[in-house]
Amino acid sequence: DAGVIQSPRHEVTEMGQEVTLRCKPISGHNSLFWYRQTMMRGLELLIYFNNNVPIDDSGMPEDRFSAKMPNASFSTLKIQPSEPRDSAVYFCASRSGQGGQPQHFGDGTRLSIL
Amino acid sequence: EDQVTQSPEALRLQEGESSSLNCSYTVSGLRGLFWYRQDPGKGPEFLFTLYSAGEEKEKERLKATLTKKESFLHITAPKPEDSATYLCAVQANGNKLVFGAGTILRVKS
Numbered sequence: 001d002a003g004v005i006q007s008p009r010h011e012v013t014e015m016g017q018e019v020t021l022r023c024k025p026i027s028g029h030n031s032l033f034w035y036r037q038t039m040m041r042g043l044e045l046l047i048y049f050n051n052n053v054p055i056d057d058s059g060m061p062e063d064r065f066s067a068k069m070p071n072a073s074f075s076t077l078k079i080q081p082s083e084p085r086d087s088a089v090y091f092c093a094s095r096s097g098q099g100g101q102p103q104h105f106g107d108g109t110r111l112s113i114l
Numbered sequence: 115e116d117q118v119t120q121s122p123e124a125l126r127l128q129e130g131e132s133s134s135l136n137c138s139y140t141v142s143g144l145r146g147l148f149w150y151r152q153d154p155g156k157g158p159e160f161l162f163t164l165y166s167a168g169e170e171k172e173k174e175r176l177k178a179t180l181t182k183k184e185s186f187l188h189i190t191a192p193k194p195e196d197s198a199t200y201l202c203a204v205q206a207n208g209n210k211l212v213f214g215a216g217t218i219l220r221v222k223s
Binding site: 004045091100101104105 | 214
């Protein structure tokens with residue numbers, strides 16, 4: 001079975017540029033989550049969607065960050081403009097059903113902002 | 115505020131040397147406690163979900179247990195391929211998972 005697919009796997013760009021990260025959740029899953037992982041702060045939830053609707057974006061650090069889910073099989077996380085402190089690994093996860101079910105993660109996008 | 119604390123931060127074992135990882139948590143209204151394994155350059159891989167105190171789950175050399183305040187991941191006769199970072203997460207009301215910092219396990223042959 002195909003898992004959660006993220007692209008690109010690595011992104012290196014200069015400060016001020018727009019960055020778009022992409023995610024394809026597992027087919028049939030109705031919830032999608034975006035996380036950021038750093039050495040200092042570990043895994044942090046940025047935003048999650050239920051049935052393509054954003055439910056909680058309280059983890060989004062600033063207005064420079066935005067996320068969309070135009071349909072059940074695709075989501076994007078955009079950073080504009082990017083800053084060096086945004087450098088991290090960004091993970092997407094999806095889940096079926098309601099709370100209490102496990103989330104399944106993609107292999108992440110390693111983002112480096114120079 | 116929901117909190118998860120994992121110990122130790124790092125653990126080095128000889129192949130075959132059994133041990134346990136700890137996950138202490140404070141949460142109001144636990145809906146599930148999750149264990150994940152993360153290899154370098156990969157996303158967290160789901161291992162177990164525990165829902166109530168007294169529950170146990172097993173998979174190969176791993177066994178997870180749960181009390182009202184903590185969970186243990188017991189590793190019996192580990193092999194080098196068990197080397198990874200093990201993450202614990204709790205879910206309270208709502209959909210948010212709160213993760214611990216993880217335990218880095220190294221098993222030497």
